[in-house]
Amino acid sequence: MENNLLNNDALVSEIASIITNARNNVAKQINSELLNAYWNIGRVIVEDELKNNRGEYGKKLLTLSKTLTNKFGKGYSRENLQNMRLFYLKYPNCQTLSSKLSWSHYCELL
Incomplete structure (x- = not known):
């Protein structure tokens, strides 16, 4: 019985690791x-x-902000659209962007 519990714990731990890694990759x-x-x-x-x-x-x-917000929900405020514009101007080569930084990080850098 005790052996089964140890095996079960190891199984749960391995599966939990797979789920955690998958969630991190998705994020x-x-x-x-x-x-x-x-x-x-x-x-x-x-x-x-x-x-x-x-x-x-x-x-x-x-106007664009209102239209996009109505169509897609929050995240398209005038200020955020201005940040997107500035994001493109400051980083004209999309391939040099680091996906290790979030949008919030880039907004702070801008």
Whole structure:
């Protein structure tokens, strides 16, 4: 009986390790995809700004923020969209971004 408990504990421990590693990998992948998405949103905003009238930029971001928030929920405030724009401008090469840093870390660096 005691031998079964030891084996069971080892089994649970091994499975727990697999689950923990999988969860950590998923979190890293989500962070990487979010950084990529925010960088690309910044790129699209900058490209649109260059094509169109810069004077309308502020109003356009406010409208864009409302539209994106209605469609996708929170996370697309005017301030956050400005951070995405700045993110693209400060880090023009997306491949050099570190997925070890979160969006919050990059916002602090900006």
